[in-house]
Amino acid sequence: MIMKAKALVLKAPKELVLEEFDLPTIGDDDALIEVEACGLCGTDHEQYSGILPTGGPTIPGHETVGRVTEIGETASKRFNVKCGDLVAVEVFQSCRQCDNCTNNDYRHCKEHGIFDMYGFIPVSKAPGLWGGYATHLYASKDAMLIKIPESLDPQLATLFNPLGAGIRWAVEVPETKKGDIVAILGPGIRGIAGLVATKQAGAKFVMVTGYGERDRKRLEYAKLFGADLVVDTQTQDPVKELRSATGQLADVVIDVTAKSTAAFGQSVNLCKDGGKIVIAGTKGTTGAENLSIDSIIYKELTILGALGVDYNSYSKAVEILDSNEFPFDQLSRLSIGLNDANNLLSELSEGKQDALHCLINPKI
Ligand SMILES: [Zn+2]
Ligand SMILES: [Zn+2]
Incomplete structure (x- = not known):
């Protein structure tokens, strides 16, 4: 011993x-x-x-x-x-x-x-x-x-931890339901986890966005995990892309980008009237680029902060990982x-x- x-x-x-x-x-x-x-x-x-x-x-x-x-x-x-x-x-x-x-x-x-x-x-x-x-x-x-x-x-x-976070942030906090159109900002492990969680919850369409060269490979993973659309916001307008693919804006927007001051403004633009935005990626700074505060009012958006995960989400994460339904091993x-x-x-x-x-x- x-x-x-x-x-x-x-x-x-x-x-x-x-x-x-x-x-x-x-x-x-x-x-x-x-x-x-x-x-x-x-x-x-x-x-x-x-x-x-x-x-x-x-x-x-x-x-x-x-x-x-x-x-x-x-x-x-x-x-x-x-x-x-x-x-x-x-x-x-x-x-x-x-x-x-x-x-x-x-x-x-x-x-x-x-x-x-x-x-x-x-x-x-x-x-x-x-x-x-x-x-x-x-x-x-x-x-x-x-x-x-x-x-x-x-x-x-x-992965119980990031996947548990995906379940809580992308499904439980915004009450994502069957048939929803979801936009996930940030293609890191938490973005992938949010994608898996919303797909499991029955989301009809999930878009994942990234930014530039570094995120290119990550967006490929998002596709592998079932993203219906991936968008590079360095060269593409996510609002335009989502509208042309689905004919509408997102019911739920999840921001898991780290340190991106542009993401909040994008979230507001991507969210439909009466929709919900979850902010879970910390920015370490104040201010947000191109944020239209008036749009939050006109669209009557619900903005939700999410910190940490809970026991329930972890247990569900373990079940999903053990089901082998998604290619986490890849x-x-x-x-x-x-x-x-x-x-x-x-x-x-x-x-x-x-x-x-x-x-x-x-x-x-
Ligand atoms: Zn951690
Ligand atoms: Zn206590």
Whole structure:
């Protein structure tokens, strides 16, 4: 048995150091998880480069899939998993008792809240193993685990996070229904996830947009995943393209672009009268290019912000991944070991890495 865990600690921006940790003693109420893979998203490189500050040295990684190696009896009942099970770890923790937790809004748990998340908790809080860039992760009594079927490859299973986001942002928040026409802005992994989710929900027509050279390959993936129309907004007008393909504007527009100040204006232009816009890609800035505020009034649009995912969406994501209905195994994937994480994260933060799905596998 390994007596120490290895983990990458983010000491300061762009300073990720491999360190050893004692394995925690597991009691009746908690569990230890051996990490199989940890997916990376835009949040990871923002955290790495210091755009997203953390409260001291932290083990990053919030899209973790692993195997339960030790679990207390009470925890086993609460999490509904047993030793040896493959699980995904929910980013947020829930006390399961406060008003917000009992009202199914555990992301705003009064005890934990949106800052006390896996991948963001400082190592100074015992036992330190709060992130997925590690061989082991500690599941506290307030952790939430989602069981992963053995038929699903653990690396592929890390997509539970972006796909769960797609389900919540593109379907649950805007209440997308059968027959809807949907426009998704941003062809990254979350755009693809939104496409899958809206198609599953019965959307009649889904357009996905991207911008320029870098997104070209991603738009090809969107086609592979069933997009009815892909548009490069560098050279094409998405409103014109959507109108000529469907004869109308979108019932629902989903903006998952990162740092694009043009997307909000485009969303308003793309949305039909009485339609809904979900904004889920953070911009890190103020202002929006070519935004017609009056159109929001005249069209009586509903604008919805979406942050994070919930347990339900994660469970549905795991079902979709396990169904093999969509070609997730064909996405360009880059899997690296703990030692190569520094390189990969600096490439990601400089926009130099094109793989759609990057992950850390502590076993390689
Ligand atoms: Zn993420
Ligand atoms: Zn709570």
